[in-house]
Amino acid sequence: MPPWFHEPGHGSPGGNLYNISADLSRCDELITPACIKALYHVPLGNKAHPGNTLGIFEDGDFYAQEDLNLFFSNFTPYIPNGTHPTLDSIDGGYAPVNLSEAGGESSLDLQLTYPLIWPQGVTLFQTDDINYSSSNLTNSTGFYNSWLDAIDGSYCTYSAFGETGNLPIDPVYPDPLPGGYKGTLNCGTYEPTNVMSISYSQQEISVPANYQRRQCNEFMKLALQGHTIVFSSGDTGVAGRAADPRPNGCLGPNHTIFNPRWPDSCPYVTVVGATKVYPGKTVFEPESVANDLAGAPYKTAYSSGGGFSNIFPIPEFQKTAVNTYFELHDPGYAYYSGDEPLGANGGLYNRSGRGYPDVSANGDNMAVYVGGKATREGGTSASTPIFASIITRINEERLAIGKTPVGWINPVLYSHPEVLNDITNGTNPGCGTQGFGAVPGWDPSSGLGTPHYPRMLELFLSLP
Template identity: 75%
Template sequence: MVRLLAALASTAVILLCDASPAPSTHAVHEKRDVTHSRWMKRDRIDPTIKLPMRVGLSQSNLDRGMDYVMDVSHPASPNYGKHWTAKQVADAFAPSEETVESVRNWLVSSGISRDRIAHSDNQGWFAFNASVHEVEDLLQTQYHRYEDSETGHSVPACEVYHVPKTVQRHVDYITPGVGLRAPNRPAHGKSKRMKRDGSARHDPIKMAKMPVRVDYGNVSTCDVAITPACIRALYNVPLPPKTAQPGNSIGIFEDGDFYTQEDLNLFFANFTPYIPQGTHPTLDSIDGAVAPVPVTEAGGESDLDFELSFPIVYPTNVTLFQTDDINYSNGNLSTVGIYNDWLDAIDGSYCNYTAFGETGNDPVLDPTYPDPLPGGYKGQLECGVYQPTNVLSASYSSQEYDKPEYYQRRQCNEFMKLALQGHSIFFSSGDTGVAGRPANPRPNGCLGSDNTIFNPRYPDSCPYITVVGATKVYPGKTVFDPESAANDPAGQPYSSAYSTGGGFSNIYSPPPWQQSAISTYFTDHNPPYPYYSGNDSLGANGGLYNRSGRGYPDVSANGDNIAVYVGGQPGLSGGTSASTPIFASIVTRINNERLAAGKGPVGFISPVLYAHPEVLNDIKNGSNPGCNTDGFQAVEGWDPLTGLGTPNYEKMLDLFLSLP
């Protein structure tokens, strides 16, 4: 396919198809209603040109994924904790034999001989080469050429195509099809390693000067600076055990941001003397990624993640999933996708996994390897080279609005499969309240023609991950007082405003384990804003949020005034980038105790926590403003800014040790 795309690109045109009459035995399978102005329609193309066709086969049992997860994750299930193997997952969702044979028979009966059809190793798709004439007959369509005025590149696509009605339910998608996706164009000129653009990866790290000298064991100044001692006091976390259970680890995802050992050593020396100098994460380098870096290139995100996780889990292992080579990390090759390279590396089947009209990495959104630029990673995309850890923590995200829905749904399915296999996956809820990150044409990060509609986060809306919001010990309060939702006006203490993210998805509905909590929230604490129902009605009747969406976050933890060392200097940092590794590390500690008791890891924890919110500290004060509103309010029970609340280690440990 790559060679053909290159050949088409050399003509600076794209193939595209018009609608043509189809027999009554066929149905429209995909249709593109709008063509972006960047694409210019050209002539019909030579019918003898060969196209690399790929037919994605409908997977089995995807509609049962939620039930499967509930079966192994809900505390009332007799199968709680009986997590699946990777083979069980692959077998459960592979296309059925009926699907494979139905699609193959259709192709063969249409003139595509069996010896021309390749079936992928993961059984997810058929591939074959066919002339334009053959494809037009096969799909009851016509191909034309379109030119991409922005990049000069070209890709196959079509406006509409048909398949037999008897086959339609067995076909996920066909490509070249309706998609108009131009390859990325390299942007040259940078040589020094820099952090990848935070606007596309994670909320800009918030940093402020350390206002006072903080003693590592003193919890009387936790309203000024949160140290490891403050976290232990807030959440009843004892000092780490002397021994770590084999195979237990917390995995930290990083992309375009790098830790430095000098900062970790300074932090350990000043705040956790029980951690030896030189302690560092185990590096799982993905696609040429490098870490650590010199102290002059220290990344605030990475330093923060490890300075929070090590004090809680030591001597348990911390694994660093550092993703992408220097050119993609520093922006020399521009991409806006995220997580696919990481998911490829920890699940080899994902590299060629077909779902929602896409197979493998997106040719536009994701990095492509081998990297053509000097100094880039010259190997092939890494698939299945690492094992996923029991707990996975990621403080990087963007907005649902900024990624195609097919891209998000494909990743969410992978998170579902990881949950089935017993992995706990945590993501941060964002730092801009009910808004997204400010960006042109959304200066306040909000949606709609008047920039007033709340902007939900991605991948936070995926129901199979546990999303973590942020709390704060406000001035004059102690670690023994209830916390409040994190909300800082600009300059107090960070240069930009910060409020914990939360809201409702425009893509996903509330999962079963969350439905009661959301219903109670709307009944007892109805937000004072108009709403709409469903993504298709975005902003209808002046609505500001989707009343029928999956709510987030699920839980929260402290994420403000965190004592850190970055670039060799002490300071304060804040954001849900802090709360996420805190909560994930506490779950890692619980896993250590379960393993010591001869039990397995807790796996996907959200169903247990929604069934037992009493093991969390309910947060009842604060708001998360954005989009020219006060946002949502923290209330009794679940709310869309602090979730169910912050961890109480002792109560959580007792609960999870009582489960099979």
């Protein structure tokens, strides 16, 4: 799979840092489960409703059980070795794999999720056969439709915006390539979980606008049916991944225009940016937006993604927050609006587009095991399953008192930003700029802020 299809962890050696697994004074060096629980005031779980597993989407990246066992033994001995997700194999997706084939994304997702939700379980939506989920083996540029087909059979033939079903840019099953999945396309094979965490995203420029609009309609349907869909905001600030013909990941003839992400721009998904405990800080102090230079500590530079859509307008639930941001904290860049051409007026971003992220969580210096080795990983791939896990815990408490899952949470969060920890420090640079800065209130680098589990729980338990 091309590298821009997901937000992989940025690995760096872990060394002897695992000796500090329960030492909260050193969370600026390594984020362990104990650090996450302290940051967001999350107690150990004690409930396990059978219908409340957390869904994790994977495509082209695989976990090894040995890595999970090493992680449980070193960090969460209350979770038994052998604990593993329930596999929903979509169109030939498979897992687990041998240690030599283990990937950083799957390891990160599962090793962050289990400590927060245990004894609840995980459903793994492992999607696409090896041809479509591996890099350069096909010309497919479409994404998510195989998964959406599998969890909602009606989507396979759904018509919207001049499109019906999948397009030629999507994976085709039976797969005619050698070694491919020879079964028919999975349609309605599996049930969607109450919360679904997806750490893979692209740029809006990657696929046609109507492809995204039809897909966004499906996210709306799922959200209104009671499902919470959580996406990562990306790891390249206001830019995209560097690739021809955009060597710095930015748009326009001079590669200076900000490059928004899909499906982050869909208002029916909850987008999670990344924060960091900066060196010398503790989990008892405010976090900052994750922003690391190349080599410190990862091989490539990394900054939490954020910006404004070129396709979807500002949704009603977000208007007050976005307007307040522009009124009190204008970033000072030239902009274009609405139907104006990309880059009109010398603009770097679309002032009237849907803003993201919606929220944030820690996404730097995460303790993981990959391929049998201790390492550190980072990215909004980390912050996304953390936030999704907290919503799963809230659903568990609601189910215990006879209420339904929370479903589409964006309107509630924007109406009650006080249940989140506001982030006011840091930027998400890209395209030759410092990007957008974190400020009081919502901003396009940290969203509304990071979770505060007790306040969020109290709010959501009070709702019908």
